[in-house]
Amino acid sequence: MVDTDGLLSPADIRELAHALDLRPTKRRGQNFLVDPNTVRRLVRLAAIGPDDVALEVGPGLGSLTLGLVAEAAAVVAVEVDPPLAAALPLTAADRLPAAVARRLHVVEADGLRVGPADLPAEVAAPTVLAANLPYNVAVPLLLGLLERFPTVRRGLVMVQAEVADRLTSPPGGRIYGVPSVKLAWYAHARPAGAVPRPVFWPQPNVDSGLVAFERRAAPPGEPDLRADVFAAVDAAFAQRRKTLRTALASWAGSAAAAERLARAAGIDPGARGETLDVDAFTRLARQARLAGQGPVAGQDS
Incomplete structure (x- = not known):
């Protein structure tokens, strides 16, 4: 059954995966969102507006992507897996009105290396980061994206719960450390809630958490x-x-x-x-x- 706003159901996710002969791998941190209500929640928390250009890294089969495209002026989805990158525009075209689907721009690239020069010239610079980050490289991904895309002013990312706690820990805490300080260089971050395991396929063996952030200014002149x-x-x-x-x-x-x-x-x-x-x-x-x-x-x- 097609979701009323074009979002993917668990059956849709499995059908797409079967068509692509896709077997999610731990190496790439592939745990796909299969719950439309969670997608709606993430889009709402990311506060995507009609003037925003959203940057999504690791879109996978497009669960979150479809929700972002419906709200943003444009979405740039960075996917390292060629079959997934090729399938994503087709999924959007199949489930969304043509004018909405055209807002999606897929870039086949490694999120750890992608930069502004890799993005389509016709798309404005991204203003917001919204992503279910691959958990095995979430911290370097997030820090690298904030360094290379200074136009990103705010964002919402899903990471392993333990990592979310570290990223948002204040000084003096037991888990306060390198990720906490380095993210604080770029942005004011806060925990934005937990995400239960059953909303993923396959279910991860760890809990998930959301981190919301707003960029802070670099030290004046430095x-x-x-x-x-x-x-x-x-x-x-x-x-x-x-x-x-x-x-x-x-x-x-x-x-x-x-x-x-x-x-x-x-x-x-x-x-x-x-x-x-x-x-x-x-x-x-x-x-x-x-x-x-x-x-x-x-x-x-």
Whole structure:
């Protein structure tokens, strides 16, 4: 039975998968949404408006895609799997009015590498990210997309519940860590609810959670400070139980240098990295740059 707003039912998902001879793989984190009510919920929480260009990474068989296309000015769906990428426009054309289906633009690319140059020239820059991210690469995907697509102002992503907790954890918490600080560099993030296992096919062995975010401005005049900030974050959490004086020694050049930088940034060198928010790490990186320390840049995840 066709859903009244064109969304895919569990039977539709299995029929599409059978037609594509698709067997979901853990390697690609393929767990497809099969519940139209959950799709409606996600579209509502993402607050997609008629002027938005939505970026979706990992659309799979199109469950969420169809809901996004119905609300946005355009949707750019980035899919790495060629058969899935080829099938997605056909699914939209089959289930949606032609004028609505034309809003969908499918890009066959790896979400970990896709950038603005890969998007169709006729489509405006994306303003919102809405995606059920592959759980095995969710953190580097999210951070990389926010770095490469500065026009994305807000978003809603579905990730493993444990990852959602880490991404939205405040300083001082047991699970506060590298993902928490690095996402905070780009955006103000908050938990946006849980998603039950039965709404997926196949059902995952982990719980799922939603993360909503709104982009924050980079430090005035210092957008290129990100690499230095991330390097400080990586160093601080590489030895989580150590004080900053010890944990940042290799980053700063020595324990004494780390202490001087911390004090110059208004931070207790006897504190641990888990107590620092992103603004504190930014002050540390700024002091290191002023001192000409030249710390080694860290990774994005």
